[in-house]
Amino acid sequence: MIxxxxxxxxxxxxxxxxxxxxxEQITGKPPLSKEKFSLVYTDYILAVDQKETEFVGAVVDSVxxxxxxxxxxxxxxxxxxxxxxxxxxxxxxxxxxELEKRSHEIESAKATAQQAIQKAPDPAxxxxxLE
Numbered sequence: 020m021i022x023x024x025x026x027x028x029x030x031x032x033x034x035x036x037x038x039x040x041x042x043e044q045i046t047g048k049p050p051l052s053k054e055k056f057s058l059v060y061t062d063y064i065l066a067v068d069q070k071e072t073e074f075v076g077a078v079v080d081s082v083x084x085x086x087x088x089x090x091x092x093x094x095x096x097x098x099x100x101x102x103x104x105x106x107x108x109x110x111x112x113x114x115x116x117e118l119e120k121r122s123h124e125i126e127s128a129k130a131t132a133q134q135a136i137q138k139a140p141d142p143a144x145x146x147x148x149l150e
Contacts, residue, residue, distance in 0.1 A: 049099035050092035056100070057113040059086045059093060061121070064114070 051059065059082065066078040083090055100107040 049096040051088065051096040056096050057110060057117055059088050061114050061117045
């Protein structure tokens, strides 16, 4: 009689084992370092956010090429961080800092360009040189 219930207990045990494994954090190292992934993912976010959706795939491919990253390594690293919530939060903080840094760089470049435009002589008022 106990042997008749074995399959049931085995199935039940297997279910709880699979449930436990699926809820566990992934151990080991992701293919890409934190620093590399944060830079690639930042560019990835910016690429996917483009208005011209028909070119997004090409832009994403160019991001991977620029950073010398394989798509599969990017996906595996993304899965690693998404299955490790504490590390994903840490990664999002790194990415947020990188986006803020880039935003400040853009604002600084805009201000510099604006100053250069204001200092430049007005071409409409320039007198032609006669020799």
